[in-house]
Amino acid sequence: MTEVAVLDDQATVRKFLADLADARVEDALAAFDENVVYTNVGLPTLRGRNQAGRVVKLLAKPGLGFGVELTSSAAEGGTVLTERIDELRVGPFRMRFWVCGRFDVVDGRIVLWRDYFDNLDVFKGIIRGVLALAIPGVQRPMTPITR
Numbered sequence: 202m203t204e205v206a207v208l209d210d211q212a213t214v215r216k217f218l219a220d221l222a223d224a225r226v227e228d229a230l231a232a233f234d235e236n237v238v239y240t241n242v243g244l245p246t247l248r249g250r251n252q253a254g255r256v257v258k259l260l261a262k263p264g265l266g267f268g269v270e271l272t273s274s275a276a277e278g279g280t281v282l283t284e285r286i287d288e289l290r291v292g293p294f295r296m297r298f299w300v301c302g303r304f305d306v307v308d309g310r311i312v313l314w315r316d317y318f319d320n321l322d323v324f325k326g327i328i329r330g331v332l333a334l335a336i337p338g339v340q341r342p343m344t345p346i347t348r
Contacts, residue, residue, distance in 0.1 A: 210306040211274055214281045217304075217311060219346040222269045224261040230254050234310035242317045253314070266290035268297075270343045279306045287318075288343060293334060297343075298326035 213232060220229040230250065239253035240246045247253045260267040268288030275282050283302040288295050299322050305313035333339040 209309065210279055210281050210304075211276045213306050213309055213311065214274070214283065214304045215271065215346055218269045218271065218283070218285070221257060221260065221267055222345065224266065226258055226261045229257050232311050234307065234312040237311055237314065239314045240316070242315065243320075260289075264292050268295075268343050269346060271346050280304070281306060286343065294330050295333060295340060296323070296326040296330040297340065298323045 217229055217232040220226075220232070233250045233253060235250050236248070237250055237253050238246060238248055239256065247256070259265065266289075268290065270286040270288075271283060272286065273284045281304040283300075283304070285300050285302065286297050287300045288297045290296075298318055301317045303313065303315045303317075304311050329339055
């Protein structure tokens with residue numbers, strides 16, 4: 202695989218995450234292969250664009266949301282690894298936690314999306330989110346993904 206193809210794979214993943222964070226549902230779904238496999242390790246695996254797309258659509262509903270801060274990424278072949286901070290929103294509540302993701306990209310489409318996270322860090326994110334409801338300065342603004 203050429204260096205240009207690896208950069209294109211990283212761009213595909215960056216665009217997907219940015220679209221997800223900006224609630225551009227149709228653009229985010231367009232990144233998925235029809236037979237995409239989506240796994241949050243420890244939770245059930247979702248297979249196919251329709252099942253995985255439910256998560257994307259859910260995060261774009263009024264009162265809910267998703268944010269992401271990409272801290273690093275690397276690619277080799279068609280695999281893109283990301284280290285990031287994800288934010289899940291419910292109304293004014295914002296829970297942030299560390300996530301490591303693997304994306305396999307074939308012909309410009311995501312065929313595998315697998316996220317790993319630490320349950321203790323998720324719990325700390327819940328505590329920080331609750332504290333931030335009373336003391337907003339507890340959470341700094343997220344750095345959006347640049348395209």
